[in-house]
Amino acid sequence: MSHADWKKGRDAVQPLDTKAAARASAHVDQLTKPLGSLGRLEKLAVQLAAITGEPAPAVAPPGILVFAADHGVASEGVSAYPQEVTAQMVANFAHGGAAINVFGRQIGALLHVVDVGVATDVDAPGVWSKKVRYGTASMLRKWAMSREEAEQSLQVGYESAEALFAEGAKLLIVGEMGIGNTTASSAMLAALTETEPDQLVGRGTGVCDEKWERKKAVVKEALALHQPNPADPLDVLAKVGGLEIGAMAGAIICAAARRVPVLLDGFISTVAALLAVRLCPAAADYLLAGHRSQEPGHAHVLATLGQEPLIDLGLRLGEGSGAAVAFPIVESATRMLREMATFASAGVSNR
Incomplete structure (x- = not known):
């Protein structure tokens, strides 16, 4: 598999378009409403103009990519669910029965499920x-994977997004399925931000106290064993990450390279966003935070990325579900720009 594409994409990411943002901002101020009301x-609308x-x-139709992969660390007693659930849930996605399918249908999304590393044939x-x-x-x-496999996982994601955008998706939501992936995400976040794991490791699928302590110990041991280099994001992904x-x-x-906004889901997708930003700093400008997860590490990674989420409903499912629920807010911002009358067009007296 060629590794050129994601690296070419990374090098092609452009700064935000300040002229488009200024035009959108001026237009917002002419709409039939009090200034700033x-x-x-209003800020979201201007941000989307700058991105695109x-x-x-x-932003419609949105596109959703759910990436599925298994984690060897699941064998260390860190999850409330057995590893077979990953493959079983992939089948559930394929048959349209998961939360992300329901919320995806509600927002008219283009949705694809990608097997990037499930432990069995799907x-x-x-x-x-x-x-x-x-x-x-x-x-x-x-190591969780080789450095070459880490690069291959990036390439799979890049190519999958290219295919989704070719179908016409105008906004990207990334979701995930993989038993053990909050453990991998916590380890990656601790390494990338040089933070004590106890502050980041949550209960994931809802583990008991004993498993929670085990999970924290596993993350600390793995970090001590492999010493992932925070200055080398691929090293962190290879040693303690997930496909x-x-x-x-x-x-x-890929979304950033194509000027497509990215609406982030919860903890795991936001750690993936931090990885993307460490690999490609310019990608930071293309991110929108959909919601605040109940996972303790999520607040930390949102703060690291300088993101303020749109909603907080106490969600912690993953799959892209929280981002899909937040999407109508993003669409409201664009419809305001595109469909609201101005004072001049409506013949309404301005102040």
Whole structure:
């Protein structure tokens, strides 16, 4: 598999379009409402203009990519669910029965499920098979994956996003499925931000106290064993990361290269966004935070990225579900720009 594409994409990311932003901002101030009265929606509209380079941007239809992969660390007693659930949930996605399917249908999304590293062969209708390997190794024993496999996961994500944008998606939501992936995300976040794991490791799928302590110990041990280099994001991904986390980062870089806004979901997708930004700093400008997860590490990674989420509903499911629920707010900002009358066009007296 060629590694050129994601690196070319990373090098092609442009700064925000300040002219489009200024035009959108001026237009917002002419709409039939008191100045600033639509609050954060107004800022969001201007931000979307800057991202897309369009003074009246569109974000529909949104595109959703759900990347699925298994984690060797699941064998270390860190999750409330057995590893087989990953493949079973991929089948559930394929048949339209998961939360992300429901919320995706509600917002008219283009949705694809990508097998980037499920531990078994997946035979489910419509799943894109782009398996880099059959799950990662346990980070407690050896590197999760090789550096080359880490690069391949980025490439899978990049190519998947390119295919999604070719279908017409105008906004990207990345989601994930993989038993053990909050452990990998916590380890990556601790390494990338040089933060004590106890502050970041949450209960994931809802583990008991004993498993929670085990999970914290596993993350600390793995970091002590491998010493991932925070200045080398690929080293962190290879040693303690996950294939779906790399794929989400690759998809985010592709979106930034195409001037497509990225609406982030919860903890795992936001750690993937941090990975993307460490690989491609310019990608930071293309991110919108959908919601605040209940995972303790999520507040930390949002703060690291300088992001303020749109909603906080106590969600912690993943899959892209929280971002899909937040999407109508983003669409409201663009519809305000595109469809509201101005004082002049409506014949309404301005102050």
